[in-house]
Amino acid sequence: MLRITSITLHNFGPFKETQSIDLSKKDGVTMIFGENMRGKTTLINAVRYALFGKVLSRGEHEMALHKIGNWEAAKDGEYGFKVILEFEHDGQNYTLTRECKPRSGIEEPKTDLDYTQTHYLKRGSDVLSPADCDATLSRVMPEQVSRFFLFDGELLQQYEELLMNESEMGQDIKEAIERILGVPVLTSARYDMAELKKEAEKKESRTAQKDQQTRELGTQNAAQIEQRTAHEKELDRLKKELTGLKTTKSENEEMVRQNEKTKALLNELENLDSRVKDIDARNKERRERLASMASNAWCWVLKPALEELQEREQKAMATIQSNAAQREFSARVADQIEQALSTSKCQVCSQKIDTKTAKALRAQMAELRAPPQKDGEASLEETVARLKTLREIAGNAGGKDAAIELLFTIEDAQVERTQCQARIGEIREKTKDLDESKLRRIMTAYDKTVQDIAIVDGGIKKEQEALKEIGENIKRIQAELERIGGADLAKERQRRQLCASLGELFDKGVGVYRERLRKKVEQDASKLFLQLTTEPDYASLKINENYGLIIVHKDGDEIQVRSAGAEHVVALSLMGALQRNAPLEGPIVMDSPFGRLDEGHTGRIVKALPSMAKQVLLLVYESELEPQFVRNTLKGDLLREYKIVRKSARHSVLEQSKG
Amino acid sequence: MATTDKNTIGVTPKAQKILDQMSEDKAFADQMDAAKFAMSIAIRRGAKVGEVNGAGTKWNVGSFDPNGDLRNLLPIIYPDLKTPYRGLESLIDSGLQIVAQDYLKGGKFDLATALKPAEAKKRK
Numbered sequence: 001m002l003r004i005t006s007i008t009l010h011n012f013g014p015f016k017e018t019q020s021i022d023l024s025k026k027d028g029v030t031m032i033f034g035e036n037m038r039g040k041t042t043l044i045n046a047v048r049y050a051l052f053g054k055v056l057s058r059g060e061h062e063m064a065l066h067k068i069g070n071w072e073a074a075k076d077g078e079y080g081f082k083v084i085l086e087f088e089h090d091g092q093n094y095t096l097t098r099e100c101k102p103r104s105g106i107e108e109p110k111t112d113l114d115y116t117q118t119h120y121l122k123r124g125s126d127v128l129s130p131a132d133c134d135a136t137l138s139r140v141m142p143e144q145v146s147r148f149f150l151f152d153g154e155l156l157q158q159y160e161e162l163l164m165n166e167s168e169m170g171q172d173i174k175e176a177i178e179r180i181l182g183v184p185v186l187t188s189a190r191y192d193m194a195e196l197k198k199e200a201e202k203k204e205s206r207t208a209q210k211d212q213q214t215r216e217l218g219t220q221n222a223a224q225i226e227q228r229t230a231h232e233k234e235l236d237r238l239k240k241e242l243t244g245l246k247t248t249k250s251e252n253e254e255m256v257r258q259n260e261k262t263k264a265l266l267n268e269l270e271n272l273d274s275r276v277k278d279i280d281a282r283n284k285e286r287r288e289r290l291a292s293m294a295s296n297a298w299c300w301v302l303k304p305a306l307e308e309l310q311e312r313e314q315k316a317m318a319t320i321q322s323n324a325a326q327r328e329f330s331a332r333v334a335d336q337i338e339q340a341l342s343t344s345k346c347q348v349c350s351q352k353i354d355t356k357t358a359k360a361l362r363a364q365m366a367e368l369r370a371p372p373q374k375d376g377e378a379s380l381e382e383t384v385a386r387l388k389t390l391r392e393i394a395g396n397a398g399g400k401d402a403a404i405e406l407l408f409t410i411e412d413a414q415v416e417r418t419q420c421q422a423r424i425g426e427i428r429e430k431t432k433d434l435d436e437s438k439l440r441r442i443m444t445a446y447d448k449t450v451q452d453i454a455i456v457d458g459g460i461k462k463e464q465e466a467l468k469e470i471g472e473n474i475k476r477i478q479a480e481l482e483r484i485g486g487a488d489l490a491k492e493r494q495r496r497q498l499c500a501s502l503g504e505l506f507d508k509g510v511g512v513y514r515e516r517l518r519k520k521v522e523q524d525a526s527k528l529f530l531q532l533t534t535e536p537d538y539a540s541l542k543i544n545e546n547y548g549l550i551i552v553h554k555d556g557d558e559i560q561v562r563s564a565g566a567e568h569v570v571a572l573s574l575m576g577a578l579q580r581n582a583p584l585e586g587p588i589v590m591d592s593p594f595g596r597l598d599e600g601h602t603g604r605i606v607k608a609l610p611s612m613a614k615q616v617l618l619l620v621y622e623s624e625l626e627p628q629f630v631r632n633t634l635k636g637d638l639l640r641e642y643k644i645v646r647k648s649a650r651h652s653v654l655e656q657s658k659g
Numbered sequence: 660m661a662t663t664d665k666n667t668i669g670v671t672p673k674a675q676k677i678l679d680q681m682s683e684d685k686a687f688a689d690q691m692d693a694a695k696f697a698m699s700i701a702i703r704r705g706a707k708v709g710e711v712n713g714a715g716t717k718w719n720v721g722s723f724d725p726n727g728d729l730r731n732l733l734p735i736i737y738p739d740l741k742t743p744y745r746g747l748e749s750l751i752d753s754g755l756q757i758v759a760q761d762y763l764k765g766g767k768f769d770l771a772t773a774l775k776p777a778e779a780k781k782r783k
Binding site: 287288290291294295297300301302309313385386390392393407 | 692
């Protein structure tokens with residue numbers, strides 16, 4: 001079992017100069033309290049750096065080493081950093097030192113290339129050779145399984161991916177789980193048997209080629225085996241390429257995820273820009289339409305006046321016509337009077353007209369003959385002409401409402417444009433320091449990787465099909481050789497068949513071992529889960545093919561949707577179960593695992609910590625977990641307490657507060 | 660008052676500036692349409708016809724009023740008007756002053772309000 005006994009840091013992150021944590025050799029929990037930005041995650045990274053030479057960001061990306069050294073020390077001209085990890089393993093004491101310092105001749109390093117790294121491992125007082133050092137470290141703590149020992153509570157939700165069959169991250173975690181559980185011991189044996197079987201097949205072909213009777217078949221078999229080797233090589237190459245591409249994809253994915261918000265802003269910006277262009281184009285077209293309509297705008301304005309004028313002119317015309325009729329009637333009456341006067345006799349009643357009457361009639365006739373012309377009265381022709389003008393102009397006054405509607409549409413679009421422009425301004429302000437082209441490059445690279453993965457996947461399928469066909473050919477040739485071959489060939493065949501049988505045995509062994517492990521992990525995780533959860537209606541956890549765990553209700557139903565808090569509890573149950581079933585034992589170093597949990601769950605987890613691993617190092621902030629609460633809960637299982645104290649924004653100090 | 664009518668009409672430099680602002684948003688196909696619109700606004704507001712001092716020679720009346728509609732209309736509205744194109748020139752000038760005062764908001768011509776003041780006001 002790996003047990004860390006001390007961690008010494010020199011100018012690592014905020015830990016300026018040399019600072020140490022000594023850990024008890026007893027089983028139990030060590031607490032390290034520190035507020036945000038004091039260096040809790042940095043402490044996990046210090047252990048990771050010592051063991052693997054890597055420092056990871058929260059997104060699990062490797063960080064530039066140039067950024068790891070203490071900033072205040074760098075200001076004083078001291079660059080680089082060092083971590084010394086003392087630990088016990090299988091009864092031996094080890095001291096691992098890893099250091100990163102500027103290359104000779106470089107006074108002010110600017111990038112990782114300006115640094116050199118060294119590491120060495122002492123067993124007792126003996127310094128191990130580089131090869132022994134690396135072999136020992138990979139035995140003590142293989143990097144591939146380190147995620148189960150050094151982990152960030154915030155990333156526990158990753159284990160939800162195990163419930164998704166197609167998830168790449170889920171596949172990675174599944175492989176790591178099988179590694180920690182020791183499955184590769186059997187899968188490697190299965191692989192070795194397959195290789196031995198291939199060797200036997202080659203020998204069988206060579207032997208067949210030596211015999212006249214089987215030469216032809218032997219040559220055919222050798223050719224098929226050669227083809228198979230070539231296809232296998234290509235398949236391996238493609239699989240490696242696929243792994244590389246998937247790594248690139250997940251790295252890009254992480255960057256894309258980190259830049260998701262920015263990406264959303266840039267997409268919004270793009271949409272807004274295109275909306276503004278669209279508004280401009282539409283308004284341009286609308287304005288042209290409006291301008292062509294507006295040549296009659298003066299008629300629209302005058303329409304009410306034109307209507308009034310038309311009414312006035314119509315009245316005038318009626319008056320003129322009425323006056324003309326009156327004049328005609330008067331003329332006719334005057335004519336009749338004139339005739340009566342000329343005959344001195346009335347044309348209607350035949351009475352004679354006396355002198356007095358004749359005088360009166362003459363006066364009346366004169367009056368009728370000369371009706372007074374009214375001043376300023378226009379002629380009928382003039383009035384008709386005016387009406388015609390007015391009607392013609394009024395005829396052009398249509399389309400006003402449509403024009404106004406168009407104007408309002410233009411106005412609305414302008415308002416929307418102004419709003420778009422304001423938002424564009426906001427986004428530009430927010431993203432002014434952003435390297436937009438870099439983000440676009442990431443997106444393009446991500447898209448290209450996805451396409452490449454599809455191509456390589458296709459290639460893999462083709463190779464697998466080719467291998468299947470070749471395998472069938474080989475089987476057919478081998479059956480023929482079995483039928484006609486002699487004693488020498490029978491010996492080689494037996495060797496091949498033995499390797500094949502052993503291969504099948506290991507294959508079955510892998511299946512059986514996996515199944516047992518899954519059951520065991522399921523049982524232990526369930527047991528731990530029931531200790532950790534505060535929900536009395538939950539009965540157990542059910543494991544799937546990928547080691548994903550599903551909560552089962554006491555009525556037998558599977559809980560399909562679970563909260564982030566429940567996800568945490570399930571992930572911690574899995575961690576505990578893996579620790580119990582792994583051949584490899586080590587400390588659990590956990591960073592802020594309680595952020596999403598309520599007091600009830602937190603208490604139960606703290607209580608369960610000593611049963612999860614023999615050595616637990618817990619890094620928390622005080623509002624996440626009250627020191628007194630931990631003391632009361634853990635009692636004798638709490639071995640030591642440390643506190644990370646702020647000296648300045650770039651300088652933290654480790655202080656032992658208890659133990 | 661002059662007894663002969665004009666063959667060319669124009670606007671004063673001050674009125675030309677207003678005309679330019681009216682044309683900025685391209686609400687009208689050309690300044691001739693904008694000037695006719697200004698004239699109609701002046702009529703709607705009951706402007707009197709008169710003489711304009713300093714108006715240039717911007718448009719030929721044959722182009723401005725190809726069918727003679729305005730020449731015929733203005734004496735109907737203003738019965739005492741003997742020289743319709745002089746009257747037209749003065750109405751354009753008055754109309755542009757009204758536009759400047761009421762329909763140029765922040766230097767931008769508000770055609771909607773000029774066309775339908777009540778509706779435009781309600782909308783805003």
